[in-house]
Amino acid sequence: MFGELGASWDAARCERLLRQHRGPLGGGPGRRGYGGALSPREREVARLITSGRTNREIAELLFLSPRTVERHVASLLRKLGARSRTEVSPGARRTRPG
Template sequence: ARAGEAHGRCLLALRCPTAADRLRGVVDVYRELGARWDVARCQRLLRRHDIVSTHRRGRLGYGDQLSPREREVARLVVQGRSNRDIAESLVLSVRTVEHHVARVMRKLNVGSRTDIAL
């Protein structure tokens, strides 16, 4: 991995277009080895050369589209169910249902629960 990193540094110095791919491969090797400091060092090197390598963590985002859970909550809201009823049927906390309803309303650009059906 260290030899690959050195090779990547040389390629960066030569402005070789394959340098970024080489260093990303080295980052993957360091990750597999659990070498966090080495991963960080290589990522700093890439950033210094304006090479952005993003690794999305967490769940998939749905952007302005409703997630499957939000669609489910919206369906229950349209049926006229209260947040407490929705929470009990989906085995969620009332607060979580409130968050889902708020996101549904924001994504659908509506001002009230009754407008969700529209």
């Protein structure tokens, strides 16, 4: 808004103050993360795990590489606080706080 009014000095000052108090303006590069919640793809992989599918089968069904499926499995196990695939339940949701 300052820029539209020709007040570039005020705009720069406000941007500097915002950076000092809350970090850089705008979002960072890349997509927004899901934090501790499972992404839609991780939920889909969890559902296929509970139906007894292997990583290779999941990769074929979802048109992904087996390595990508391995990453999704590792991520969802971490988020669920599970140590193995057998601990993933059909209605997989995040089970541990924080």
